[in-house]
Amino acid sequence: MSHPTPAPEVLTPPATAPEVLLKAENLYKSFVLHAQGGVQLPVLAGVSLTVAAGDCVALQGPSGSGKSTFMRSLYANYRIDSGAIWVRHQRQWVNLPQLPPHQLIAVRQQTLGYVSQFLRVIPRVAALEVAAEPLMDLGIDADIAYDTIRQLFTQLNLPERLWHLSPTTFSGGEKQRVNIARAFAVNYPILLLDEPTSALDAANREVVIQLIEARKAQGCALIGIFHDEAVRQRVCTRQLNFGELSAD
Numbered sequence: 001m002s003h004p005t006p007a008p009e010v011l012t013p014p015a016t017a018p019e020v021l022l023k024a025e026n027l028y029k030s031f032v033l034h035a036q037g038g039v040q041l042p043v044l045a046g047v048s049l050t051v052a053a054g055d056c057v058a059l060q061g062p063s064g065s066g067k068s069t070f071m072r073s074l075y076a077n078y079r080i081d082s083g084a085i086w087v088r089h090q091r092q093w094v095n096l097p098q099l100p101p102h103q104l105i106a107v108r109q110q111t112l113g114y115v116s117q118f119l120r121v122i123p124r125v126a127a128l129e130v131a132a133e134p135l136m137d138l139g140i141d142a143d144i145a146y147d148t149i150r151q152l153f154t155q156l157n158l159p160e161r162l163w164h165l166s167p168t169t170f171s172g173g174e175k176q177r178v179n180i181a182r183a184f185a186v187n188y189p190i191l192l193l194d195e196p197t198s199a200l201d202a203a204n205r206e207v208v209i210q211l212i213e214a215r216k217a218q219g220c221a222l223i224g225i226f227h228d229e230a231v232r233q234r235v236c237t238r239q240l241n242f243g244e245l246s247a248d
């Protein structure tokens with residue numbers, strides 16, 4: 001008598017949650033106005049945020065509620081009063097406020113990118129060089145670095161006649177596109193975006209939305225301030241409301 005062959009067991013792989021790449025814990029930050037009688041201005045009071053690969057978190061809240069302060073603290077531009085900012089850097093967790101300067105530079109070169117609203121320009125340094133600098137700092141071959149930037153400039157519709165000029169005289173939107181090319185040229189695992197489309201027309205806003213979507217799909221963790229609600233709704237997966245204490 002033959003026995004029925006047991007049906008093979010169907011093995012479904014365990015669902016794995018996206019990897020957490022940044023964890024801000026209980027941030028406190030106040031400004032002390034030394035020139036105005038030492039007045040203390042509390043801005044961040046216990047803000048926490050956990051961001052995983054593929055996430056895009058919008059910082060939301062009224063003007064003056066602390067969005068930029070939080071973002072600058074995440075980049076360690078501002079010293080926080082207390083709390084921790086854990087960043088996944090080269091397969092290890094590092095706490096940004098406690099890093100010695102040379103390690104902070106390494107985190108900013110390899111892991112944590114930042115698109116500020118304003119491009120810092122140096123007279124006589126061409127737009128191509130300004131945008132290629134982060135790639136060159138990583139030791140990328142100059143030909144590859146410049147090719148990457150040419151592609152991004154083309155994608156961002158930055159006229160070729162401007163590429164070899166210093167961005168000193170560029171319009172706001174042209175400077176912003178140089179800044180975006182600079183940050184998107186590197187494959188940072190974490191990207192901070194401070195109003196990346198504020199000076200752009202509709203066509204270039206769309207290009208930036210596509211760049212952000214591509215980064216999300218690659219597993220980048222993004223945190224941004226987007227005053228443009230249409231952009232925010234397209235790219236953000238959730239939001240951190242200032243006034244609330246956490247978005248874990």
Ligand SMILES: Nc1ncnc2c1ncn2[C@@H]1O[C@H](COP(=O)(O)OP(=O)(O)OP(=O)(O)O)[C@@H](O)[C@H]1O
Pocket residue numbers: 031032041043061062063064065066067068069070
């Ligand atoms: N360097 C600074 N020194 C003193 N006070 C500051 C400094 N930076 C920000 N502030 C104060 O901190 C508070 C929060 O400012 P912040 O720029 O973080 O707000 P925001 O939510 O980004 O506002 P907006 O949407 O208008 O850009 C404001 O009251 C501001 O005056």
